[in-house]
Amino acid sequence: MVTAPTSSRAFPHSRNSLNLFRLILAAAVLFAHAFYITGNGTGPMLHGENLGGWAVAGFFVLSGFLITGSRLRHGTGEFLVHRIARIYPAFLVCLVVTAFVFAPVAGLIERGELGGFFTTPVTPLEYIWANIGLQINSYNISWTLGTVPYPGAWNGSLWTLYYEFFCYIIVWTLGFLAIFRKTVWFPIALWVVSVGIHATMGFWGRLGLDASFGLLFKLLPFFLGGVVAYVVFDRWGMRTWVGIASLIAAAVPIILVPGFGGQLAAPLLAYGLLWLSTVVRQPRLIATHDVSYGFYIYAWPTAQLLVLVGAAGLGIWGFMAVNVLATLVFAAASWFLVERPVMRVTRRGRAVPVARSGAPVSESST
Template identity: 55%
Template sequence: MRPPTVLQGAPYPYRANSLNLFRLILAGTVLVAHSFYTTGNGEGPHIRGENLGGWAVAGFFVISGFLITRSRLRTSAGEYLLHRIVRIFPAFLVCLVVTAAVFGPVAMLMQYGSLAGYATTPVTPLQFVWSNITLYMNEYSIGRTLSDLPYRSVWNGSLWTLYYEFLCYVMVWLLGALAWFRRSAVLAVLAFVAATAAHALESVINVAGLDGDFLLFLKLAPFFLGGACVHFVIERWGVNPWIGAGAFVVTGALILGVPGWGGQASAPFMAYGLLWLATVVPQPRWIAVNDVSYGFYIYAWPVQQLLALGGLGIGGGALGLIVYNVAAVLLTFVFAWLSWRLIEHPAMSRIRRRVVVPSRTGSAAA
């Protein structure tokens, strides 16, 4: 059966899009959103009770849902899981170590002029690394460091989302074992509807005694599943520019018009719009071959805290905040590039096997 003409579009250019650039922009948006908190300049702009960083994370999740679903359907269960572990864990673990062994001592010297007690005062550097090693953030502080800042004693307020992203990886890993999921979008759509409905009924679920971790998962999972649903749509019908532009209109209407769960309901439209836009907006070749967005995301907060510890951005008004953000972007970019070149890219290169799967795009596995 031929697809309806109104839905028909061009095959998605998996090897010629700007998703690296878009993810880097989203990571930069998270940095800017966090800058208000780390410098004590209020909470910054909000849309429907969520700051810009929260909406940027939603963008991350819808794009990830699209790409990860494609990966699951094109690789074996074991290979998929190995790729997901290697993509997220090595850089995360190195970030924990760098925070404890480099950022922490620098902060200690800046605050107290000495490293006395740094290795033994709870939470010790080793405790910080070990307690967070599973992706679940149990500890955010290291000893007495950062105790005088507006966002006191928190070394990385961004890493908490990685635990929920990995849970979404596992969810798709399990769904991918079902032939029904592989054949059509029906199961992905049902999962998306169920997750969105569960989030909308959060107050009822909360009464049932489920904790805040599960509620956070219900908040983020619909975005990931929305991206998964769009994968099936684009694989069958391609990407249509008119639908792409219209998807942004629907996304805005749902977010602004439906309090509480409109953002989650908008996830498939948000995903389609961003994916279409990534086929229109060009990206620099350097960014196309260097995916620094993950490193940027995980290093931005500790860099911002060190800059705040040095007094940059605190009490400086709007201009001070701009200078602070520019400095944070530049310094974070250095750490992101080092993470990509020394950790992420080498780790993925070692485990990636070339998988050739016939498809209309002719592209290899994501």
Template identity: 45%
Template sequence: MTTENRAVPERRDNSLNLVRLVLALMVLVSHAYAITGHGDEPTWQGKTLGTWAVYGFFALSGFLITGSRVGSPFGSYLVRRIARIYPGFLACLVVTITVFAPIAYAKQHHGLGGYLTTSDWPLNYVVNNLTLKVFGGTVAGTLSDAPFPGIWNGSLWTLYYEFMCYLIVGTLLALPFMRRRPLLLAPVFVGSVVFLAHPEWIQTYFGGHLDVIFLTPLLPFFLGGSVVWLLRDAIPLHWYVALPAAGVFVGAVLWREAWGGQAAAPLLAIVLLWLGQVLPSPAWIRRNDLSYGAYVYAFPVQQLVVLLGLGVTPFANMVTAAIGTGLFAAASWFVVERPAMRSIRGSISGVDVTLHHDHREPARQPAAAAAS
């Protein structure tokens, strides 16, 4: 089967960066309503537009990350995952307390006097959230009068659960029997859907733990992408596969609002991968992935443009915030994300080669995954 017919888009010869950027902008569009105080976000089958975009992110991430894991020892895989997600996250926390919140504080107090020592200390915003798990959203009492008060970044919470998915797949594929038969991830995916379909089990077995509650609807999408990667040689990326997959996915969501989308998660991954193959994309976007930066900076930029009176209606907020978000996303990619990944990749490449030879495992992975 030729590469163009398989679910393995070639690196730099696909539009996956564009697809992920569109998903990030869907989150921006969804949040514009609540952030401007103009009603609830658009929803479909009980889920907001932003939630569906996050589900798409997880499905694509599961596909790409599984390819990275199968082609790497656990140690180097984990280091790469940290390098991809953490520097940009940490930079966003720092930018929030050094750029966004000071502007809001100065506008509210006519100066920066007392900014660093007021309640909701800015430095605590960074320290409290260092572990990726977001415990606090306020900084120095800013945004108290905003239409969506007190929260500088309502998007960062998903990164903790995405990293949990990294750990789950990485650890499962470290088990010898899973390493030999990675398709055993398929029954794990089915189990994740069954668990979601029985929410009472969360209380029974985990005491209603919030981390389990938030992870349960996300994990099946990640694992669904993993299953697609494992079956990639058997899945042709053509319209006659992608369009029926889209139809069945929609039907599954309509059939079971609570878990139908998760049950059909591999189909969503197929649709997004097909779009990544057929959509035209500027060459610059193919080479540079702004989606992560767009995702982490959209919310604070949207809050700031409301504060400055530049985007107080949903549409105006979408337009002005999209421009500002693009600037911050580009800075994040060129100044933080890409240098961090290049540094880590160069430092562990020799170790990877040695370990691959030791275990007699080929360093085989889809080229698109190498860029993830």
């Protein structure tokens, strides 16, 4: 199903398929991680990056676009409250559920009892405390996950959230600058600098900067690519032929330039994906309920439990299918019980926009 876009128009914030696109990207991360978790190698790779890494790049370009719009629409305090409400409560609940539900169940499956579970480092409480600041410092919980192909790692997806929130803070800071609000060239210059730093990471590493610096500047160019797309759309609107050309042009550096081709293509990738989100329609259910975040944060621990109960015996594709269904249960619970209620409290008094089709715009993008 497609719509017939006009040759030039503003980005339709209330009529797009970004919820669907984010869910697809989260599913791509699940797909990539399934190979590691079941002991079936790395899966498809491009320039040393698996499909999950490229999906994360897609997340960051879309996030850069949406977060810039949020920063320019809201006051400084309101923006921070909304961003914390969107990312942190569900993250914290995921830590607690992993430590006190997933891990004990795994322990019972592996040993039939929980002797020493609550006292063997890293204890469940130590796991929560080590990771409570979004930066993931501990992946294991007690002695669990010692019998799986990817041992000791309860959630290999959460590490990106620290860097995503760091990008939020960068945009929040930039929002104080008149030059950021008034010219497209300043965001473009920031993106160019970020790509340059990533491309010369060997030099920065020799200066003693740690791995966190490298990971930030691996992801920041994608986020700033989304920022550039926002200011371009804001000033010149969206054109169909530019969207098509952007997708084609983005593929060139991604395929041909190892090391930093994705970062070099980020604004083109952002423009192309955003244009595509106005062409492809999403089901009304997905438009109303954005379960992509919950899907992303629960896919890995769900997969580890499925391995313990023998689901890897279904083959890689059968395992992925079961993992998708199981993860959707936790993602829906996260949305209905945590994410949506928290966002409604923080946005109380603000009307939820309604699309022309009658479906409310997902609260996750406001």
